[in-house]
Amino acid sequence: MSETPAIATRALSKTYKDVKALDNVGLSLAPNRIYGLLGRNGAGKTTLMSILTGQNFADHGTAEIFGHAPFEHDPTLARLCFIRESQKYPDDFKVFQAFHAAALFFGNWEEELAQDLIRAFNLPVKRRIKKLSRGQLSAVGVIIGMASRADITFFDEPYLGLDAVARQIFYDRLVEDFAQHPRTIVLSSHLIDEVANLLEHVIVIDQGRIIIDAEAEELQGAAVTVTGGAQKVEEFIAGYPVIHRDALGSLSSISIRARLSEEQRDRARAQGLELTPVSLQQLVVRSTLNSQKNQEQTTERQAIK
Amino acid sequence: MIDDSKPIFLQISELIENDIISGTLPEESQVPSTNEFAAFYRINPATAAKGINRLVEEGLLYKKRGIGMFVAQGAPARLRSNRREHFANQFIMPLTAEAAKLGIEMDELLSMIKSTSAT
Amino acid sequence: MSRIIKVARMQLINKWTFIGIPLVILASAFLFTLAIWYLVRRGGGEGILYGGGAQAPMWYFLALGIQALTLTFPFAMAMSVSRRSFYLGTLALFSACALILAVFYYLMGLVEIATGGWGVDGRFFALQWIAENNWLTQILFYFVLMILLFMLGFFAATLYMRWRTTGVLVFTIGLGLALLGAVALITLTETWPQVGRWLAAWTAAGVTAAGAGLAVVLAGSSYLTLRKAIV
Structure with a gap:
């Protein structure tokens, strides 16, 4: 495996006031696989992902995406897609305008897939994003993440407010699209049972520390x-x-x-x-x-x- | 269906094995593709591939380039003989253990088996 | 296409915000002023009539500076845009808008003079203090003023982004203290008349130059603050 890892971190640490959000995190994620980033709320999942996407900064340690530090590096950033669980959208944006923007920035944007998902989620595209329900807001994030077909896509608790049917749509389409277009997917979740079968590798983070970093099959029946x-x-x-x-x-x-x-x-x-x-x-x-x-x-x- | 008892790729192999033994997948018939398995069981395609490849390595399935996977000649027979070896441990032992717990005598147990399979 | 231009295009997705609203504000301020002038004339009012409504859209730019950052920046981050691209794209777009509007002001000023102050001897665009300068100074004056207000809003918003309420609070209190200090100094040294004369001596060109300097300082500080801002 001399291949450049999709994501590599070394001794990554980050402290907010007196809370250790990340504590000496060392990871190496190979490309084109589905990873589960699991842990409780506040365990450090979002902090880790935002550092990996150059949106936040570590106090110590390094993070590299395909061998490059992502911070302010446009060519590297262009390969990433990270829609936060609490993603903010411009106040005056309607749903279709957010997709319009995403199509502008994500080079692999797949409009057909986006349209297909919009129909599946029954999303009102002409409504202002401000007026959407929690589930519809999650759906917007899921659609951008899926249709971006970015080399590395992070899904940050993507199912909040989505009902069981909508979640199933998400998992089904993810498997389907991933099979056709393999890419690196990091699925952050605390609903572990639902995503367990999709994962090839499992990373569990707790109080900023990695407590499990193992292949899914090593954990199944372990x-x-x-x-x-x-x-x-x-x-x-x-x-x-x-x-x-x-x-x-x-x-x-x-x-x-x-x-x-x-x-x-x-x-x-x-x-x-x-x-x-x-x-x-x-x-x-x-x-x-x-x-x-x-x-x-x-x-x-x-x-x- | 898929459960938590063991790695998913093993479960996929066993599901295919079961279909071969039962005749659902006869010799020389085509096995669903990796992606079809993945979509059907909602599992990672790489995991499905691993389960299928395991059977290829054992010679139970074989690959036709550009077409897909097929059940090998003699696969059902080989699987059956394998399963027979494990039959006693997997089924008879728990049966006799439970029977002993309930105080069911061997003769009684045998006649119960006979009458159950007769219906 | 460069990501900087894409940022500008993203800001323009809702054309209403950057182009529509300022025009509506300007048009309504102008029409209101005109209406009042006609009423004043009918009521027998005399002399040149002045209207300050031309600055209305400029204050909107202050709000736009804040909005362009607080709302669009977190979204731009999600679109995997670097802070630098976001900053340059947003600034480039706004500069273009400001330039177009500044030229429009100048042209409207010409029309105003040609029509004898819209037939009622009113001054809305061609305020004498500005209109007496050459065309370049006039355009630059409006342009710099708009950029300055936008940068002020933008800078305040970057402070908020980086240090949240604390940052904005420290900055405003600091600014207040500085002003208070200046007032105290002038009062204690009894130099108010000199200060008054100094203020009155400012020309439009001087204001433009000073404003441009301040805008550049704000632009630089905004970028340095934004580089380490977290959504």
Whole structure:
């Protein structure tokens, strides 16, 4: 893989007053893949994306897009598209005028796709953007992102206010268009279950730190919940890293990070233990909670010192 | 359909395998394309490709340049014999374990199986 | 096509904002003034009638300077435009608009004089203090004034973009203190008559030159502030 990464960051840090928005972030994203940038609200997703698109500045570290620092570099910026979740539009703009502007700046703009999506989302193009509902506003962002066909497209929580049908339209069209026109897509989301199957690679950020940076297939089936009699469950999970424990009377339900072999599964079944897969969403939630617990413990230790 | 139990590409391979075993995809028939799989299951096209390629590597599917993927001769038979090997572990063991839990004797279990498959 | 020109085209997508509204403001100010003049004449008023309505669209440019930045800048960022391209494109477009309007003012001034002040001896475009200069000074005077007001709005908006309310507050308070200091100094040194004479001595050319200097300073400061502004 000597190919220039689409996105590369080294030791990227950014602090707002007393909040660490980004803490020593090092990433390398290969071109033409779909990435998931997951994490809670306020974890640092938007800050990271706005630094990557030259809209914001890091305190330390470097960010490169196809080997170039994006800041004020028009040829590099022209390859990016980043519509924020809270994107502002000129007050006097009508919907079609925003698309008109986007067609001006994005060299690969695909008007047919835009029109198709406008119909699918049932978007009133002659209405002022100011007057749109939250969902319609999200749809404008999604359409610009999709039709821009930019080399790197960032979708920042693109589904806010969109109903289930509209979200499905978005996911369907994304898969369809990506198959025809592969490009680098960074999908920032906290609705993880909905996007899990689209992702090739998963990056989880929490309190500005990258806590997971792994191929999606490494995460699928990488954890399992074992449920059954407390004694038997404890015996079965001995030696595996535990990510979560639940207990109900003598019943125990413990999630462990493990990829079980067929033999192990058979053994569990024979012992009357129930095995259920841990979804990506659960895995991320558990990892996030654990990382926060660790963080608090470290802070406490430091406070004691 | 797709679930969280294992990598999606493995699930895609297994879905195709199932269709080959059941005869839905007979020998020499064309398998849907990567993009068709991706669109149908709403998964990443690269993942779908990986699942298909795995079967190509195992010789169950083969590629006709510029046309697409096809089920290889003898693929159903090979898959069936593979599955038979795992049948005991995957199905019989949980069955006997559950039967033991409920106090069902072996004779009773056998007659239950017979009567169920008769209907 | 260069991205700078594209920025100008983006600003022009809604032609109403940059071209329509100033013209409407100017036309209505002019028609109102004319109406009042006729009423004054019918009521027996005498002497030259002056109207200050020509400056109305200029104040709109102050608002436009603010609007061009606060609303369009975050959108331009989303269109993957560099701050430099945004700045140059916006400024270029506005300069073109200001130049066209300045020429229009000059031409209307000529018409005003030729028609004897629209038949009622009124002065709307050709205010004597300006109209007595050569054509170039007249056009430049209007042009610089418009640019200056636009830059003032633009600069205030960049301060807001970069440091939010704090920035604008510090700047306004600073400006207020400076003015207060100047007033105090003049009062204490009892030099008000000299200052009055100094102010009266300004020619249109002098104002143009000073205004141009100030506009350049504002333009430079705006760019340096905008370079590090975050949406």
